[in-house]
Amino acid sequence: xxxxxxxxxxxxxxxxxxxxxxxxxxxxxxxxxxxxxxxxxxxxxxxxxxxxxxxxxxxxxxxxxxxxxxxxxxxxxxxxxxxxxxxxxxxxxxxxxxxxxxxxxxxxxxxxxxxxxxxxxxxxxxxxxxxxxxxxxxxxxxxxxxxxxxxxxxxxxxxxxxxxxxxxxxxxxxxxxxxxxxxxxxxxxxxxxxxxxxxxxxxxxxxxxxxxxxxxxxxxxxxxxxxxxxxxxxxxxxxxxxxxxxxxxxxxxxxxxxxxxxxxxxxxxxxxx
Numbered sequence: 439x440x441x442x443x444x445x446x447x448x449x450x451x452x453x454x455x456x457x458x459x460x461x462x463x464x465x466x467x468x469x470x471x472x473x474x475x476x477x478x479x480x481x482x483x484x485x486x487x488x489x490x491x492x493x494x495x496x497x498x499x500x501x502x503x504x505x506x507x508x509x510x511x512x513x514x515x516x517x518x519x520x521x522x523x524x525x526x527x528x529x530x531x532x533x534x535x536x537x538x539x540x541x542x543x544x545x546x547x548x549x550x551x552x553x554x555x556x557x558x559x560x561x562x563x564x565x566x567x568x569x570x571x572x573x574x575x576x577x578x579x580x581x582x583x584x585x586x587x588x589x590x591x592x593x594x595x596x597x598x599x600x601x602x603x604x605x606x607x608x609x610x611x612x613x614x615x616x617x618x619x620x621x622x623x624x625x626x627x628x629x630x631x632x633x634x635x636x637x638x639x640x641x642x643x644x645x646x647x648x649x650x651x652x653x654x655x656x657x658x659x660x661x662x663x664x665x666x667x668x669x670x671x672x673x674x675x676x677x678x679x680x681x682x683x684x685x686x687x688x689x690x691x692x693x694x695x696x697x698x699x700x701x702x703x704x705x706x707x708x709x710x711x
Contacts, residue, residue: 648697651681
């Protein structure tokens with residue numbers, strides 16, 4: 439074995455083991471020869487020609503190894519140099535820009551959310567306004583419907599009142615006209631001299647035309663009784679009256695409407711047959 443500044447390789451270990459094994463084998467052979475020689479000395483001595491064996495412990499030199507390649511020198515790690523002020527300034531500017539960008543993004547996000555919130559509020563207000571408008575429109579239509587119903591009831595009431603007033607006026611007019619017609623009939627009956635041939639079932643309808651102040655201007659038979667003497671007697675009775683003085687009491691409009699032309703039916707009800 440020998441000293442060296444480096445650890446032996448596997449091949450060197452193998453070569454050393456082979457040399458050691460050869461040395462042990464050689465010593466074993468020598469020991470066997472010695473034992474054999476001692477055994478032969480116990481027999482009768484013979485002329486022994488001394489033989490000398492020279493033994494020498496051989497040490498096999500290891501084969502020359504190719505020189506190991508010089509270990510790669512590890513370059514020392516470059517020591518971290520302190521960043522220059524310019525690099526620090528740029529890094530600071532980049533960090534400032536990054537933070538400013540994040541701040542702006544956060545502001546944009548906040549503005550976007552605020553805008554969405556305002557839009558949602560506007561939409562809610564718009565819907566609430568539409569709901570209120572719809573309610574107002576419904577109330578307006580309901581009010582108009584009620585007003586229309588009230589107007590219809592008012593008109594119906596007015597129409598009913600007007601009909602009642604008209605009926606009352608018509609009744610009053612009819613009563614008034616009936617009163618003056620009875621007045622005219624009584625004057626005509628007082629001047630009527632019926633012929634002997636008149637019977638209870640005879641009747642004649644006369645058309646009497648009056649002028650101013652109830653004066654008789656024309657008399658005509660509209661419906662004959664079938665008895666000329668009876669018809670002529672009724673006509674003479676009207677002409678004999680000549681003027682219905684009380685008609686001057688009437689309102690001119692009523693007189694013009696009701697008594698300018700009068701139709702009278704004559705029947706001798708006082709007759710028994």
